[in-house]
Amino acid sequence: MTESTGESGPAPTMSRRQVNEAFGGILIGMLVAVLSTSVINTSLPRIVTDLHGDQTTLTWVVTGSLLAVTVCTPIWGKLADLFSRRLLLHIALLIFMVGSLAAGFASEPTLMIAARLVQGIGTGGLITLSQIAISDIISPRERGKYMGVLGAVVVAGTAGGPLVGGLVTDTIGWRWNFYIVIPFAVVAMIVIQLKLILPRRKGTGRIDYIGSVLLTAAISTLLIWLSLGGKVFEWNSAVSWCMGIGTAVLIAVTLVVESKVKYPVLPLHMFRGKTFTLSIVASVCVGIVLYSVAIFISQYMQLSRGASATGAGLITLPQVAGNLIASTVVGGLISRTGHWKPWLITGASLLTVASILLSTLRVDTNIVVLFLALPLVGLALGMLLQNLVLVVQNATDVREIGAASSAAAFFRSLGGVLGVTMLGASLSARVDTEIENGLQESGIARSASGLTEGALPNIDTLSDPVRDIVESAYGQGVGEVFLISIPFAVIALICVIFLPNAVLGTKTGIEQLADIEQDEPADASTTLKVP
Template structure:
């Protein structure tokens, strides 16, 4: 494909990616208002985010395997259609349970859009040239991430629109992507007659991951971490995982080819993606609570204040992709990204509700630079070492571990935030004669008396900082693992030859 042909097809992929990421980020600043209207608490806040990540994580291996067997164009059109249906109905939600269920449907479509975009890009472009175009994906990711909270905040603060439009606004982009991809994306069909999908493997990996995520979300709230429920759920997840490995070793077309993990690059890239996902999601999810509940900002200003992080992500992904295409070298970007990611998380662990915004902005920018240098380049490293027939499985595997890490991180850190807020607020609130610690329900700060509001702002500021302190070791672990990834020259062809 010529550059012009690639750019025409890429425009459809970018529209689909924009819609997918927009749906994930647009609700972050709106969630305090949404859950206040729907009468949901901190657990519902976590689950609205986790539900989408859960569906994305569980479905990515299946989307990746289907891409190796069937028409990639048809698959991404199906993913877009699922996303549109889930978004339209999610806007009609009348309860937290209904909203969470529809977020699962959205997540199924988003998982296909994110995974298939990487796979289709790899099918069109050889690895040596892919860094340049991967930068466009990274920039789109960043643009959707920054516009999502901004648009979500404006919609939430605009009385004649309301938060339900947070779910409707991505639909036009998805429909436009459907039209553009139908007209411009031309890939050879790879349908292989007689091949059967490994449905048993898909079901087992989905059940194992889902059970583990449900456990980390409910533990410490509905039951103790050390309880029979915890042992049963963790034991069940491990047993399902072991059964999945057994099934995959005997499947003719495994949903996750375990032989790929024999390659050190893929194994390490997957592990690093898992750890990067924790740090990445902690920034995009919990900053809304920090700015709105700890600093008293509106939903709109909450989005504006996250711009430094997004600028860092955009600049890092675009510049690193361009330079990788020119030089063919990619490992040093992963190392520098790991250093910045660790530094950003550690410094954000020092913030409080009254920390000068200039300091917070610098720390957020470091976090964004680190994510931008690592996220797309880990996928590129894995794609570079597999044959074309395993391209979909390898691409979705790295994305799978990133979203899995993010889902685990959001669930665990969300539970930690509720616990920390309760601990930090209980003493000051008790002195004021107020019962409860404030970590269960999302408070309406504007309606609270000044002293109570001050106590909760301090508690949320300190609690969000603790989240980043817990995320910092995972970022450091990802940096240490990066040193062991062997740099292999990027291929200049898409057929597996060098």
Template sequence: MTTAVPAGVREAAPDPAPPMSHKEILEALSGLLLGMFVAILSSTVVSNALPTIIAELHADETTYTWVITSVLLATTISTPLWGKLADLVSKKVLVQLGLIIYIIGSAIAGLSQNPGMLIGARVIQGLGAGGLTALAQVIMAAIISPRERGRYSGYLGAVFALATIGGPLIGGVIVDTSWLGWRWCFYVGVPFAVIALIVLQKTLHVPVLKREVKIDWTGAFLITASVSLLLVWVSFAGNKYDWLSWQTGAMVGGAVVLALLFLLVEARAREPIVPLRLFRSSAISLAVAASMFVGIAMFGATTFLSQYFQLARGETPTMAGVMTLPMILGLALSSTIAGQIITRTGRWKIFLVVGGLFLTAGFGLMATLRYDTDYWLLAVYMFCIGVGVGMTMQNLVLSVQNQVRPEELGAASSVVAFFRTLGGAIGVSALGAVLGNRVMHYMEEGLTKLGLKGHAAGDGTIPQLSKLPAPIRTVVESSYGHGVGDVFMYAAPFALVALIIILFIKEIPLRTSNAEPVVAAGVEERASAPGRHAQRDTVVAESNGHAMGAFTGEDTATFGGGTAVAARAEGGSGIRGFITGSDGVPVGHATLTLIDVRGHQLGRAVTQADGSYDLWTPGGGTYVLIASAGDHDPQVATLAVGDQPLDFDLVLSGSGKLTGTVLGAGGAPVPEAMVVVTDVRGEVVSTGVTDPAGGFGFAGIVAGVYTLTVSAEGHRPTAAPVEVGTGQTRQDIQLLPAAQVRGTIRVKDGGPLADARVTILDAAGNVVGSATTGVDGEYAFADLTGGQYTVVASGYPPVANTITLNGRGDEPYDVWLGHAD
């Protein structure tokens, strides 16, 4: 076994901290989960109150959309900033800062006097909630291994479910309680936030990583401006101006230009808000894309359920919250159960696929929604959506976290949350515009049928059903019921796209420790650079963990057939070098496989004609390199790779060849004999059949000790140990003829005897075999050598007779049993 450690690698990869116990993790997560509860509550507690809030502030559907979109947009933009800060400063301080910002935003929202003030306060709330959402994932990733993270993600899902269940109910009760009013929907989260601050201070202890802070403010501004411009266009298109107009061209064109500038800035930024290098992995890119489409469908469609229950079915805010329970139940069950199973098995893709199916089916079924749809059907549809959300949302984050290094967990987690929330903001804004348009269309049709064509357009404000005449109220309920159904119809394709993307994500088994090397799926392999292998600098080589010395220039260290040389080169980490035979000749078309210390494959390469190879590694760490080629023994080496590429040359020795001849007792060849080669573990290495001359041959046998087993018709099988070297090894096998004794056990009147017990003993009295006769009284013993045997038959009083076999085929021998006369 070979170990090559580049200089300085020990400083780059410090020993990981010991894993925390289940109790310690729960104590650390207690305040964090409470903070997450606050962040989720800030959105859900308002959901059922929004129709009342917007009606009392005399706002329209666009304002309703922007009260939600503003939070999502602020959360979207702030999430990667929080995530980047988490890679640079204390995560504990950041969580507490997020809670304080949330408290300030909640207080201002409760004091709002107009829609503009409310939207501004919601932006502040979103900034705080973005920090809590991003940092919860980051801190969990920092203190819990990916394999165990599925279990605790289930707890996070349960908290999500609790806040999602309790929020609408609390909000509905507050709105329906006359002495409280809707303003308390914003105040109610403040006590929970204060408690979370105190608990976090006492229980959360996360290692602090200190380095120079460099925040990409330019990137944050550009992405904010680009998304905001796009959402403003979606909100007012078709209302303030036509979809095809100069305003559309200016806004969409401006958003595209700002997005391109954002990508340019991110490519050059020292600490980018969205690290573009993460997207080198197709698995990460696909997971991020799937998260965005899940966000579009999930936020975009479910946001308007409260309007459906209150404006299409005439329910109170409290009942509107109660009626969404099937969806929350599905979310809670699926996230918790899936998390537990993922922790036990390490497999997560099946849950993403099943979740995508449920999500797509749920949205498709909800497209049939009308104001008079039976509630039990609606409950089934919502349960499907809840199951889909519970299986996809957290596990998409988990799949990305499993493929990045510990120092990138913050940025990676935040990128997923960023695009999911960005999708949510786009979905809410776009589908909100769809809802407003469809409701107006259906109301025009309904009012026209009532002969109220002049009042069809209305002023766009959200109505208060209790103040409407019965005929008009029915038209409004029908319009909102049909309109919300259309929203789900438009959301279903986004869920389907997310499912299709999930199908292409390559599953990488979850690591059991954050210290394990990262498996990167779908990373584009680097092309081999000619001559780069010759840039030899300094190497520190170790064998069995002991330092062997330093080598410079062209010096090399050789252990067990491998030569390790550390190299400096431009670019990221990697392993490269040459594969040669023991005679120094390059070995072309040799196969190299790179795995981590747990046996998971990371990469694969084939050597060029000159024996050169180049393998990409996901980062510094310990890896195992396996090289194999035809007619050569495979070699394996353990390599410690740092931040610079490692040059590693391997020498493959020629593999052994096993040949021989199978002969009979008289020296005659035995054709069509079965020859089996097994290793010391009993595993079959190779099999074959002898040719007409009795010969056999096996190439590519690795040097070692094997068992050669030969069998042929009419002969006794035999086995012999054989030691194969690097050259040709010959082992001839001689087979002895197989004698067989057979006969019938009969009673004295001549009839066959069934169920008689027949035992055959050799000359030394050892039992060679035993049998029980059938209805025909027959028995048989095969594969016997020549010599003296004793046949004992019982059923009546036993009879023992001695027979002599000549070793040449069948020997008939019948036995008569019966009582003595």
């Protein structure tokens, strides 16, 4: 089935004011998307307890949303190369609002996880389509300062969301973490409809239904296998082997199909470009560290240091400050000078140093370590996140900007899901071992400890000896999680060092498309270059 592409009609040239107004609507949509993934971080222990869940529930409330974001991101990107990007943004916002309402009304773990999956589908669309729409109306050279602001919103939302979520949870209840984003989503829809003016998109394309289904199945099977392995089934079991082999087969078949179809949902030919490949690998590694900090610092503060949800959120303020400074200042400097590579190298270096500092966390670690490491994380992510997308967009044929932008977001989200899943499993195993050893050394029977097998401990209800054991276990476990994350930060640094230092373009996506339509024959749109 061949689908025609097209917006609502030809777009007049947008003035600077119109661009800024449209960008404001996109920014609100992006903020909504980011808050959905971070605002519940400090509320997770409370949510899981109220819904009578366990550590697996906690992992899947986070992983379910990230899974949906990850698997649908390339699909949203491909659709953006075929259909009205404004319409797609509206659809993503609607899906997001439905998922948010369902999560707020959830009464048991399964319903909460399902709602988070729906919410994640909308979130994936918002994250992907926002960056694509920006490429339409802003040139790569000017995009630096806009990406800086967007990056500030992304990481400020990621880091500041836990603070907002903690305050909401401690005052009016955790369900309002899902309700409060809905009015902002409505405002974003109104602004985008009125201010985002895009041209009619010419040409035809085909939706890669088979590739979309295979990609979704492959990534979902991989993440479910990694999430449940060692908990629901043993790693060395028939179920585990079937899922592992099934994952490998699905990935192989997906790669074969995507290399053969004319309009793949994930164009593999892009990986022939050095810039694209290195940026994608760096994005995966940055995603692992980013989501690890967002999830596990909150658990460390509440389960190892006895902080409230609000207190766990407050600790993120230095990270928010670092991100705001780096994103806005560095973004402006990139637009002014055109030099982006030194900032990526600096950001990756800071991320490595921060990971090393966080790996020293224990129950008795001086809190100053966090106040040193978290600002470095904020500075690093402010320099890396959106600028990696900028580099990918700058090196990609404008006719595939949707697929390229979504690929960057897809692999960053994939890194986040893998990080939360694998590192969460590592944390759970380490905590269980430390608690068991501590109880044995203290002569406390498990049945008399007040701890429930598989459930998150409620620190406030434990006796002092057991509480000390649990807090020490989580301190040890979280420190080791960040020890594991150090190599990923180093890989990100190596990748950005070897990125080709390309000059940023000075034409918007709309202008580039106009040039192509003027200079090339009508059927040339199917022949795409690999930068």
